[in-house]
Amino acid sequence: KAGVTQTPRYLIKTRGQQVTLSCSPISGHRSVSWYQQTPGQGLQFLFEYFSETQRNKGNFPGRFSGRQFSNSRSEMNVSTLELGDSALYLCASSRSGAVYEQYFGPGTRLTVT
Amino acid sequence: GDSVTQMEGPVTLSEEAFLTINCTYTATGYPSLFWYVQYPGEGLQLLLKATKADDKGSNKGFEATYRKETTSFHLEKGSVQVSDSAVYFCALSATGGGADGLTFGKGTHLIIQP
Numbered sequence: 001k002a003g004v005t006q007t008p009r010y011l012i013k014t015r016g017q018q019v020t021l022s023c024s025p026i027s028g029h030r031s032v033s034w035y036q037q038t039p040g041q042g043l044q045f046l047f048e049y050f051s052e053t054q055r056n057k058g059n060f061p062g063r064f065s066g067r068q069f070s071n072s073r074s075e076m077n078v079s080t081l082e083l084g085d086s087a088l089y090l091c092a093s094s095r096s097g098a099v100y101e102q103y104f105g106p107g108t109r110l111t112v113t
Numbered sequence: 114g115d116s117v118t119q120m121e122g123p124v125t126l127s128e129e130a131f132l133t134i135n136c137t138y139t140a141t142g143y144p145s146l147f148w149y150v151q152y153p154g155e156g157l158q159l160l161l162k163a164t165k166a167d168d169k170g171s172n173k174g175f176e177a178t179y180r181k182e183t184t185s186f187h188l189e190k191g192s193v194q195v196s197d198s199a200v201y202f203c204a205l206s207a208t209g210g211g212a213d214g215l216t217f218g219k220g221t222h223l224i225i226q227p
Contacts (some may be wrong), residue, residue: 004156033214035214035215042217042218042219042220043157043202043204043215043217043220044217045214045215045216048214056213056214058214090156090157092156092157099145099147099206099213099214099215100145100147100159100162100164102159104156104157104158105156106154106155106156107156
C-alpha cells in the first residue's frame with residue numbers, strides 16, 4: 001500500500017514569508033504527527049492530530065500551526081519565516097495513534113534565505 | 114523534562130564488526146523505548162521497540178534491552194554490513210501514545226567500511 005507522502009519535497013522561501021506543507025497519511029490512518037529535524041536541535045515534536053483534533057503540541061512558537069482534514073490529510077503552516085526555521089519537516093501517521101505503529105514520510109526540506 | 118542521550122559519532126566500523134550504540138534516558142514513570150533508523154534521503158523507520166523493563170526488542174539482527182536500573186537501551190548487532198550505514202536514533206515515549214510525541218536523541222551516524 002502507498003506510504004506517507006509529503007509535498008513538496010523541497011522548498012525555498014525568504015525570511016518573513018509563510019509556508020504550508022502537506023502530509024497525506026496511509027489510507028485508514030487517523031493520527032498524523034509532525035516533527036522538525038535540524039542539525040542543532042535534532043528531532044523535535046511539533047504537534048499531533050487525531051480525527052481532526054489537535055491533541056498535543058510541542059514547545060514551538062505560535063507561528064507554527066497545523067490542521068487536519070476529514071480525510072486525515074494534514075497541513076502545517078509556518079508564518080513569518082525565520083532563518084532558523086530551515087529544517088527537514090517530517091510527518092508520521094498511524095491508525096490508532098500509538099507511536100510504535102507510526103510510519104514516517106520522507107520529509108519536506110525547507111530552506112529559508 | 115524527558116531526555117535521551119546517545120553517542121553522536123560518526124562511528125566507523127569495518128564490515129562484520131560488532132556494533133554497540135549507547136543510549137541512556139531520563140524520564141518520569143515507565144516510558145516506551147525505541148530505535149529508529151534513517152537512510153540518506155529517507156524518513157525514519159522503526160527498527161525495534163521495548164515497552165517495559167527487561168523487554169528485549171530485536172529486528173534485522175539488531176537487539177536492545179530495556180534496562181530500568183541503568184536507564185539504558187543500548188543498540189547492538191553482532192556483525193554489521195555496509196548496508197547498515199545510516200543514522201540511528203534512540204527515542205522514548207512517555208505513554209506510547211502518539212499524542213505525547215517522541216523524544217529523540219541527537220542521532221548516531223554509523224559508517225560501515227567494506
